[in-house]
Structures are given as structure tokens and as C-alpha cells.
Amino acid sequence: MSDPFIVTFRSPPLPYFIDSNRVTYASGEEHPSRVNMGVFGLLVVQEGALHIGEEEQAWTVKPGQALILRPDKRHYSIRPCRERTTFDWVHFQAAGAWEESGGSREATLRGDHYTYAIRLPKMMALSSFERIGEALAKLHEAAQSSTHAAFWGRQQRFLDLLRLLEEDWRSDAAKAAVSVAERAAAYLKAHYRFQVTNTDLSGELGLHANYIARCMTEVYGCTPQQYLLYYRIDQAKLLLLTTDWPISRVAEETGFRQTPHFSRLFAAHTGVPPHRFRKRFTE
Template sequence: MYIEFTCPPVPHLVVAGESTFRPGDIHESRILTEVFDLILVTKGTLFIEEDDYQFSLRPNDYLILLPEHRNRGFRPCLEETHFYWVHFNTTGHYQKNYSTKGQKQKKMNRRRFYQRDDFSIFISNEGHLDASTSAYIQESIRNLSEVQINNNQRQKLFFDPKMAPLEAQQSFLSILSILRSKNEDEDSNNLPAQIYSYIQAHSKQPFSLEDIAKTFAYHKSYIIQLIKKNYDLTPTQLHNQLRLEESKNLLLKSDYSIQRIAEETGFYDSAYFSRRFKEYTGISPSVWRKQHLSS
């Protein structure tokens, strides 16, 4: 999923900060009015959902939550979790898209001395950053940070700005520019990656190839061929693999029952989940948990 910002005006910074959650802490339920929330996780796993989409954010994963949409934690943190966040706004138009589309700038001519065409910025609403890019953005947010929330120490601290408003805005726009460039380098016109992200975001819902075909406006057989070529899996197999990998994470980092893990990962029926897990790993979930916790 991409967020398309129509500019001008460009998005602008509201406030930045960082938060530390303890095991058992869960993100609050809220609806942000006119404010986007960019989250970058540096430690642990943050479980958060927006409407019907659930995200398990691990180190160097980022997510942009939209204004006027309910977001909340859908599962408590299983370990200490740290993340940076940036609240920002735009008074311009924005919309969600499942793909990017290029917009060519018109060549300057005499009639255009005094006007400027609108342009679009496309930013994926979620993704994974390489270590160096993540480190740069973390440092940028630290310099912008005016709030520090640490649940370990039960404190919420506020600081004076480290930058003048114009400098802060320039630093914030550099963050958006990096995320936009990442999209262009890795995801622009990359249909397999876009479909992968869609399946990942819907991993807890029943699989529907028809919904994917309608969303991306391609024939079902072409989507199957494309995913098979790029991931050596059919879309259905990819959907199941994503759920089973998430179940491994829960088996290791929680004391949830097998039934609850089946429910948390979208299988619901524990017998069916155990059968699929054994097909995937060769052993049952309970045996897999015991072997990996004792190793």
C-alpha cells in the first residue's frame, strides 16, 4: 500500500519522540485527527493494527498510520520494545494506492514562468529498511525528538527543540525523501513486491485470489505465475508460510496455548493449524516449541 501526497503543500512536521514498552505493554487504541504517525522499531516487536490490517513490526521495520483511522495494539509486547515516532500533517490532498504511477514534469516554457504544476510523492505505508538507512533515520528523529516515553521508568519527558523550525522541517523532509527513494529503488513498478505486501497485510484473513486480482487489476493466472516465479511459492502457499512463520515467533516468545496461537495467526482451528504446521516443519507445534526453547 502506498500513500500518495499531492504537493504543494508538502507534508510538515508536528512532533517527534521515542517510546519504550515493557513485556506485556500494548499500544493504546486511538484515532489521530489530521495527523499521520510514522513508527520505526529498533528493538523487540510492536503489534499494531489499523482498521482490519495487522502489522508485527520488528527492528528496522517502519509503518505510517493514517489520520481518521482507528489504530491500536492487537497483542501485548512479548519483550522490551523500543521505537521512534514522528507525527506529521498535510493540508493538501492524499490518498491510498496499491501501486505507484509516474508523473512527468512538464518542460518549462514562457507560459509557465508564473505557475507550478502539482506533483505527487508516493511513500509505502510500511516496509523494512537496511541497517545503514535505519540508523540514519533514527539519528534524524533523535535530533527532532521532543518527547521520551519510557514505561520501564514510568516517565514521560518533554524537551526543548534542538533545531529551529525551518531546520527541523528540512530534516523531516529528508526522512520522507529517503523513504520515497527506497520505494523507487525497490518497489516502483515491482508488482510481485506489492502483491507480497498485500498478502502479508491480509495474512490473518482467509485467502482470496479473487480479491488480489481485483485489487491489482490482473488476471488470477498471471498473479499465480508472477508470485511463483519470484518466490517459488503460489500465492496460497505464500499466505500460509507467512502465517506459519508468525506462529513460530509466538511459540518462541509467548506462553500462548496452541489454540490461541492458531487464532492469533488466522487458522482458528487448532487441529488444522497443527496439521499445517507439521507439514511445514515436520513436527508438531508443541514439539517444535520444546526443542527450540531447550536449545
């Protein structure tokens, strides 16, 4: 089952683990109602079915499905379980920016060159159910440990789980826009020192240039050529700060053919020409 609502966490900082366990309800039992818990709740059903509501939304979560509940809304049971129901729950929190998009709410959080947008459907069917179940079991085991090093184990197991959940969702061809945008960004970053045209990018991805541009605009808020320019400027900043190379070599190393053209673009995007940028941070 697909769900139009997407929960996005911008990292760093990464979401962090609070607690987890596996619970079994007998027929007739139901999930407790809670209000503004302050933590996210991830529910993964192993057998039976959970009937959960969040404000005006409602779901029946079946085996092999997962649901993310928000920290700032009311959660409640729609009805008791009609059969033995076993599920894993994970509480976690996000110190950084996060949002839920879908319906009338548009997505605003995006990754850039140095940050990452972790995107997970609010409700998802797990194609890698066995692997995710194993990750949950390891997380529960780590959660019970009281050793000095337990913190590191819990957080690592939780990040492994997040990675598996996101990989599971990204394997769905229906999420092509994100996949196309990230493939294009990876190619541009790997070839920023060279002249990369939209035709080159189209040939590499095997997709029409206009479609790639739409995907990148949707995910990153800019076209491929704009993305390439921003990345080159960022790389130029690093070289100005970490080398004594002349401006002409910095321009060449970051894919600009002519030094005056590089200097004009750099000044337009940073507010100062390259030599003043370097001087500001080296004196």
C-alpha cells in the same frame, strides 16, 4: 516484507511536522488505541516488535521496519509487546492532497511538470536503517527545542526524513514502473527542444518503447510523446509571457518544427492561439 498499499502525498504543499519522540515499552505494555487523531503517524521500530491494527488491517512491525498510520481511522494494539520494544514515532500532517492506494483502491494522484508525488509504502522494510535512525534522532532533538528558529529546524529535519524514506523505497527494483517513468520524464524535459522519438527514449533507457509507454501511462496518465507535448506547451507559455520573441521563435525554442503546427497545437490545448494568449496577459 513488501506491502501493496502506497500512501501518496502531492506536493506542494509539503507535508509538515507536528511532533516526534522515541519510546520504550516493557514486556506486557501495548500501544494505546486512538480514533481519528487528525494526524499521520509514522512508526519506526528499533528493537522488539509492535503489534498494530488499523481498522481491518494488522501488522507486526519489527526492527528495521516502518508503518504509516492514517489520520482518519482507528488504530489499536493487537496484543501487548512480548519483549522490550523501542520505537520512534512521528506525527505529521498533509495540507495538500493525499491518498492511500492498493487492494481495490487505484492510485489517482500523480506529479506533473511542476508538482511532485511523494510515494511511501504503508509498511516498508528499511534498507538504509542506520541513516534513517540518525535522521530520526536529529528530528527528535529539533522537536525538543523551544528557540525562535526551532520551527525551521524541525521542518527541515522532517523533510530530510521523508526524502530518505522515499529514496529507500525507490531503491527497490520492484518499484520499477515509477523509476522508469521518472527517468523517461527527466530525459524528455532535458531534450524537449529537440526531436525525441520513442526509439531515442528506448535507446537512452535501454528498455522497450512499449514498456516505457506503459510505465509513463501508469504514473503520469499519458504516453511519452503526450508528456513531451504537454511540457513543450508549458514552456511555450512561459516564453510567451516572459519574452517579446516572435511566435516563430517561440515555436523553434520549444521543439516545434513549423510555426503553423505549433499554433494549432497550442490553441487546441489552451483554447486560444499563441498571440492571443500573450495579449491576454500583457495588456
